[in-house]
Amino acid sequence: KETKCLGKTWIDIANPTKSQIRQIQEKYKLHDADIKECIDKIQIAKTYEHPTYMFIVIHAGIQIDHHQIIIEEIDIFFSKRFIITIHDRPFPIIDRVIEKLADPRVKHPHLKKNQVYVLFELIRKISNNNLQIINQIVSDVSKIEKQLLTGEYKTSITEILKARRNVLQIKAITQPNQVVTKEILKSKILTNYPGSQVYFDALIEYQEKTLNIVSHYKDFIDGLTDINNIIANHRLNEIMRTLTIISVALLPLTLIAGILGMNFIKFDLFSHPYGFYLTIFFMIVLEIIIIQYFKYKKWL
Numbered sequence: 001k002e003t004k005c006l007g008k009t010w011i012d013i014a015n016p017t018k019s020q021i022r023q024i025q026e027k028y029k030l031h032d033a034d035i036k037e038c039i040d041k042i043q044i045a046k047t048y049e050h051p052t053y054m055f056i057v058i059h060a061g062i063q064i065d066h067h068q069i070i071i072e073e074i075d076i077f078f079s080k081r082f083i084i085t086i087h088d089r090p091f092p093i094i095d096r097v098i099e100k101l102a103d104p105r106v107k108h109p110h111l112k113k114n115q116v117y118v119l120f121e122l123i124r125k126i127s128n129n130n131l132q133i134i135n136q137i138v139s140d141v142s143k144i145e146k147q148l149l150t151g152e153y154k155t156s157i158t159e160i161l162k163a164r165r166n167v168l169q170i171k172a173i174t175q176p177n178q179v180v181t182k183e184i185l186k187s188k189i190l191t192n193y194p195g196s197q198v199y200f201d202a203l204i205e206y207q208e209k210t211l212n213i214v215s216h217y218k219d220f221i222d223g224l225t226d227i228n229n230i231i232a233n234h235r236l237n238e239i240m241r242t243l244t245i246i247s248v249a250l251l252p253l254t255l256i257a258g259i260l261g262m263n264f265i266k267f268d269l270f271s272h273p274y275g276f277y278l279t280i281f282f283m284i285v286l287e288i289i290i291i292q293y294f295k296y297k298k299w300l
Contacts, residue, residue: 009082014090038075045176047183053079059173060126061133067162069169093125120199137166164221171214178207253283
């Protein structure tokens, strides 16, 4: 769709066809290499500065669906005359930014001196949305911590892996986007708009804080992974310890049964009328002695 926004033409295209992209290229004289990257859908955030416009590729997390972040690549063409945003899925954030900046009731006095604020506002909203996704991840991490404390080990390890994957994904989005913001800050396009550096300096600082939060929760999830491994190892050791004690406790009884069961050895005990009961009684006493010995050694 095409919108007039603060003296610029803003064209936003969701899931475009190759012919639509080629039409945009011919109308606005866009470089072939940029158009090829729009069609191929590259996965690297970057900027290319041309004499008449700047080509920007950034990534945004749309939402978390089934414990996985849906990532969208956004290709931006920015110049004095136009803004073109191209993406595969409908992206409500762009619609909200366009509505805000195109609304005549909302005053933007600073834009008379600095129209690059439009680009700043778009990247800022994308960064805010990434932070909201981080908040969802934080909520998931809190639930995982409670699961560990309540002993739900089987579910917690799966949830930890999902949360760790999401943290790594959001970091893989935020860090390259910060590099792109720094490249925009150094670009020649900002020299035409005095004072615009202030906006992008603040944006870089905001993205840095977001990265610090992501790094913190990555370390926190790694800690939860270690705790889960320690608990799992402890449970496994307890199981092995219990099985070992049972095996050792029953070993003498098995030995006695094996000896008495040898056909080529004759015992007077077999001819005794209470021989069987005496043998069972002896085994019970022996088992009690073994258990008491284990308790004395604090193995039980």
